[in-house]
Amino acid sequence: MKLEDEIKQQKFKNEYQKVAINIIYTESWLKGLQLTRFKKHGVSSQQYNILRILRGQYPKPATVNLLIDRMLDKNSNASRLVEKLRLKNYVERTICEDDRRAVNVAITQKGLDLLEKLDSMEDELQKELGSISVAEAKELNRLLDKIRG
Amino acid sequence: MKLEDEIKQQKFKNEYQKVAINIIYTESWLKGLQLTRFKKHGVSSQQYNILRILRGQYPKPATVNLLIDRMLDKNSNASRLVEKLRLKNYVERTICEDDRRAVNVAITQKGLDLLEKLDSMEDELQKELGSISVAEAKELNRLLDKIRG
DNA sequence: TAACATTAAATGTAATTGTATATATTTGTG
């Protein structure tokens, strides 16, 4: 459905303003889709994001700094999220011996198991994005990459 | 810059997963751009969103319900945001006589003045989106509209 | 019209996040 009709605003200053609003609106729509699914497994989408990064590193650990660097939402508080994941035994934290200011965070087997469940959830999600073709998805990715300059 | 390089994740399950992550990442990038600008004027992007909707209606008022319906972020708490705007005299609230459960919210002259200042800020923002052409922006809007089904 | 369901908005509470600051460690400089 067209953005104009979704938010009932027919006029935009120009195509760029519309893009900005459209990205924010679409992100909110997307998070809405993810939300209920994630909730079932007791993790937030940010916690999921951290777990995915850690799996990408596995079996190497990552420092909190690296997590902040790669997280989708730069504003969120990585060390607090890590602590929450640790309390649920999804990650382990050890002080980094090379640089004792830093902490190594590694995903546990339990964390990997959880991710596997969440992956199937992602399959469902992707079905909901199927209203565009693979070629269109590629083009969308290209444009999003380009707009960030 | 390509998403792969920004978040240093080279592999994605498929193009759709990448689109989902790309939208979330780009939205976060965009909000980052807006943030410092909004802060100068003491409003959040959600408060700005409400003011814009009210200006769209001006001089007609809007009910809280209509605000929720049109807001970009459906989860936010419209009545509390309206109250904050009211405390700063950017909006007025009156009980709706036709349906006494509802409230009419209208933007004040002071609110309109603020928006005008914020508009020039938007011009700056749009310069930062100029790395894509108008035609590409149109295509991006089309694809975002389409992906939401 | 009495009883119940629905709707609009507000609010209490807990969780999350933003901002600034603190702590510990390491790096760089004279």
Added chain:
DNA sequence: CACAAATATATACAATTACATTTAATGTTA
């Protein structure tokens, strides 16, 4: 080497948000 600056992380506190519940008004229906 001493000492200031920078870095990695944690945390205190305030603001914001999510979720559930409450209040008040309106609709519905038997």
